[in-house]
Amino acid sequence: MEKLKFGKSSGFFDTFERRPGAIKKNMHYCPGCGHGILHKLLAEALEEMDIQDQTVLIAPVGCSVFTYYYFDCGGISVPHGRAPAVGSGIARANPDSFVISYQGDGDLGAIGFNNFIQAANRGENMTVLFVNNAIYGMTGGQMAPTTLPGQKTMTSPQGRDPLTEGYPLKVCETVAALDSPVYVERCALTSYKNIMQAKKALRKGLENLKNRKGFSLIEFLSGCPINLKMTTDEADHFIEERMMKYFPIGKFKDIADDRPAISKHLGIFEPAAVKRILYPNRQSSSKSKDFRNKSEIFTKERRIKCAGFGGQGILSLGMMIANMARLRNFNVTWLPSYGPEMRGGTANCSVVLSRDDVGSPIVDKDTNLLIAMNQPSMDKFLPELKKNGVLLYDSSSIEVPNCSEDKKVFGINAAEIAEDLGDHRVANSVILGALSFILRDYFLEGDDKADFDKTFEEAIIDCFANKKGIVDLNLKAFYKGKAAVETCF
Amino acid sequence: MTVKSKKFTVKIIADECKGCNRCVKACPKNILALGNDLNRFGFPYVKLVKDECIGCGACYYSCPEPSALAVYEEV
Ligand SMILES: Cc1ncc(C[n+]2csc(CCOP(=O)(O)OP(=O)(O)O)c2C)c(N)n1
Ligand code: SF4
Ligand code: SF4
Ligand code: SF4
Ligand SMILES: [Mg+2]
Numbered sequence: 001m002e003k004l005k006f007g008k009s010s011g012f013f014d015t016f017e018r019r020p021g022a023i024k025k026n027m028h029y030c031p032g033c034g035h036g037i038l039h040k041l042l043a044e045a046l047e048e049m050d051i052q053d054q055t056v057l058i059a060p061v062g063c064s065v066f067t068y069y070y071f072d073c074g075g076i077s078v079p080h081g082r083a084p085a086v087g088s089g090i091a092r093a094n095p096d097s098f099v100i101s102y103q104g105d106g107d108l109g110a111i112g113f114n115n116f117i118q119a120a121n122r123g124e125n126m127t128v129l130f131v132n133n134a135i136y137g138m139t140g141g142q143m144a145p146t147t148l149p150g151q152k153t154m155t156s157p158q159g160r161d162p163l164t165e166g167y168p169l170k171v172c173e174t175v176a177a178l179d180s181p182v183y184v185e186r187c188a189l190t191s192y193k194n195i196m197q198a199k200k201a202l203r204k205g206l207e208n209l210k211n212r213k214g215f216s217l218i219e220f221l222s223g224c225p226i227n228l229k230m231t232t233d234e235a236d237h238f239i240e241e242r243m244m245k246y247f248p249i250g251k252f253k254d255i256a257d258d259r260p261a262i263s264k265h266l267g268i269f270e271p272a273a274v275k276r277i278l279y280p281n282r283q284s285s286s287k288s289k290d291f292r293n294k295s296e297i298f299t300k301e302r303r304i305k306c307a308g309f310g311g312q313g314i315l316s317l318g319m320m321i322a323n324m325a326r327l328r329n330f331n332v333t334w335l336p337s338y339g340p341e342m343r344g345g346t347a348n349c350s351v352v353l354s355r356d357d358v359g360s361p362i363v364d365k366d367t368n369l370l371i372a373m374n375q376p377s378m379d380k381f382l383p384e385l386k387k388n389g390v391l392l393y394d395s396s397s398i399e400v401p402n403c404s405e406d407k408k409v410f411g412i413n414a415a416e417i418a419e420d421l422g423d424h425r426v427a428n429s430v431i432l433g434a435l436s437f438i439l440r441d442y443f444l445e446g447d448d449k450a451d452f453d454k455t456f457e458e459a460i461i462d463c464f465a466n467k468k469g470i471v472d473l474n475l476k477a478f479y480k481g482k483a484a485v486e487t488c489f
Numbered sequence: 490m491t492v493k494s495k496k497f498t499v500k501i502i503a504d505e506c507k508g509c510n511r512c513v514k515a516c517p518k519n520i521l522a523l524g525n526d527l528n529r530f531g532f533p534y535v536k537l538v539k540d541e542c543i544g545c546g547a548c549y550y551s552c553p554e555p556s557a558l559a560v561y562e563e564v
Contacts, residue, residue, distance in 0.1 A: 036553020
């Protein structure tokens with residue numbers, strides 16, 4: 001008779017059904033890879049500590065991206081470097097969970113370092129298992145933040161030069177210097193002795209998790225023989241003789257016993273409460289609800305682009321159109337895009353009106369209506385105008401455009417009209433007036449034509465609600481614009 | 490009086506071994522060795538070459554595969 005003394009843990013699935021292909025008992029790692037060694041320690045710990053059901057193991061991007069193939073516990077995959085951020089969310093939304101963030105040196109030290117260090121500094125209830133193999137394994141051996149000075153990689157073919165690339169990132173040392181983390185240790189997955197120390201450290205990290213002590217970090221110096229272009233023995237030698245000189249193993253911090261269990265404030269998740277916080281007393285309209293027109297006008301989505309110089313009131317023009325549509329019960333999006341300067345630069349905004357949900361607020365193709373207030377905007381956005389689209393432009397500064405027959409083109413000398421009214425800034429309302437006329441013929445049906453001007457007036461008043469003095473001037477400009485375009489017919 | 494010492498053995502699943510040599514290096518008794526045969530996936534695999542296992546588990550913990558190798562106690 002034989003009794004199993006050391007064998008596969010039930011922290012693993014018996015058969016790796018989630019792994020595609022024919023191989024269901026092996027893992028996907030290269031021969032001798034340190035990830036496999038750590039996986040076994042972790043599976044054993046999950047089983048022996050009886051925490052599988054509450055554990056959420058967050059798989060990073062990197063060679064260990066497929067942890068969910070193997071571990072019989074909760075799991076989630078996240079974008080590169082985001083494990084500590086997602087983990088913070090999980091730990092806070094579900095304080096009963098045990099969050100383990102499993103991360104490589106590229107994932108943790110490069111793309112995700114801020115997420116990581118902030119989670120550490122907040123003392124999130126999570127344990128981070130940091131696999132430092134001094135290289136980007138998954139992508140074929142590029143230099144990592146932890147690559148050693150002189151170490152040759154695909155992207156440091158002459159060897160890492162600290163004068164150019166800086167010195168390797170000492171993650172444990174950095175985290176140990178923070179006040180929140182309770183436990184920091186660096187281990188090496190090389191000899192049996194070192195692996196046993198890693199097993200102990202891992203247990204300690206998971207105990208802290210179980211006792212809600214906050215943030216623990218365990219770094220594992222780990223072999224990537226394939227990318228180091230070494231045998232397993234040589235890779236272990238590299239770790240013990242070269243990596244450990246720079247990254248000494250040992251305990252950097254252990255204050256878990258002195259710290260009480262942490263319970264973070266629970267978040268607010270109830271939808272109505274969230275809405276109240278995000279949108280406090282949002283005013284809808286000064287008109288009664290009955291004002292809203294319920295007819296089924298333009299069932300299709302309308303995609304509008306307004307563009308010109310900054311300072312021409314492009315964004316408020318878009319806002320007025322959006323307001324008009326909102327008052328008529330459309331779903332509306334208004335998305336500004338600013339140039340770098342407040343004045344003189346270019347500005348544009350995308351407005352989408354729809355009876356249905358708006359899929360994307362970005363208008364960069366299939367535009368139904370283009371309002372161009374300067375030449376560069378015309379040149380840039382005209383190609384995006386859809387077949388049969390409507391073009392409205394300021395003819396005082398823009399050349400007659402050369403567009404295909406199908407387009408409906410309206411030029412109006414908005415800037416000149418605005419100057420005549422005594423304020424060049426109301427050119428946008430002149431345009432809006434023209435638009436009210438054009439929209440009526442091309443966008444509206446049935447009863448909606450009747451109270452259309454009213455809606456625009458309302459939109460203007462709404463837009464300048466806190467600048468009462470200029471409402472009248474803008475209304476005047478609106479009707480001037482309308483009259484100007486009417487005479488074109 | 491004879492003291493019956495415990496007996497241990499190691500079982501290797503040839504097709505799960507990737508021939509990385511970690512267990513060979515870890516074994517304090519030097520009783521594991523890579524053979525010349527290749528398994529179904531083209532890897533040389535480990536064999537127990539002497540019946541002197543002390544059941545220490547060094548091979549098990551050094552092996553990166555979940556079930557390529559397991560240590561048993563004879564009872
Ligand atoms: C946003 C994003 N950027 C880049 C990549 C490409 N990428 C995949 S894995 C990886 C680096 C992984 O290195 P590391 O975290 O050290 O893990 P290892 O494979 O070495 O265990 C990179 C850059 C990606 N998948 N996603
Ligand atoms: S590339 Fe390196 S880290 Fe990735 S599986 Fe292979 S040995 Fe492991
Ligand atoms: S259990 Fe110990 S003695 Fe036995 S084969 Fe494995 S390493 Fe060698
Ligand atoms: S450590 Fe595992 S995979 Fe590597 S040679 Fe030994 S049994 Fe095979
Ligand atoms: Mg790496």
